[in-house]
Amino acid sequence: NAGVMQNPRHLVRRRGQEARLRCSPMKGHSHVYWYRQLPEEGLKFMVYLQKENIIDESGMPKERFSAEFPKEGPSILRIQQVVRGDSAAYFCASSHGVEEKLFFGSGTQLSVL
C-alpha cells in the first residue's frame, strides 16, 4: 500500500511562471490537506479538500493560489505567476476521514529563481 505520493520532489520555476504540485492520497483516503513549510516556521495549513469540494481554504493566499481534488486523479495545488516568496516545501497529507490520523507525503520543494 503506497503512501501519500507527491510529485515532483523538486520544482524550479522562474518568477512569473506557473507551478503545479501533485498529490495522490493513500488508497481509500478521500480527505486531502496541503501545508507549506518555511525554514524555522513549521507547517502552515493552506487548504483542506474532499473529493470535488474545497472544505477549508482559510490558509490559502487570496490571489495566485488554487487547489483542486477532482473525482478522478490527484489533488493539484496551483500557483500562478510565482514570486521568490513562494519558495518553500509544500506538503500534502491525506486521511480516511475527519479526525483521522494524517499521513504526509515527502513534499515538493519549490524554488523560484
Add this chain to the structure above:
Amino acid sequence: QQQVKQSPQSLIVQKGGIPIINCAYENTAFDYFPWYQQFPGKGPALLIAIRPDVSEKKEGRFTISFNKSAKQFSLHIMDSQPGDSATYFCATQGGSEKLVFGKGTKLTVNP
C-alpha cells in the same frame, strides 16, 4: 495568531539523555494533541498522540505528558539515540478543524 507555542527551538543532548519538548496552546476546544517527527527531506510522521482524558501516554521510549489546566503538553524521549535526531512538531486539533502545528524543535542527539 500562533495557537501553539513550542519550545525550545533547538535542543542538543548526549546519547542516553532525556530531551523534553514543550508546547502550550490557547484554545480549550482542542481535544487532540499529536507529536510528529520529521527527518530531513521527508514529510512529518505521526509519533504519538494524546487526548485530554488522560494525563500521560507512553509508546516505547516516547511519552506525552498532558496538563489540561495549564493548557500544556510535552514530549519526553527516554534513552535518546542518535537516530532520534530530527525535528519534532507538536500539533493541536479540535473537532473537525485542521491540525495546527508548532514551529518545531530541532533535536540533535550526540553519540
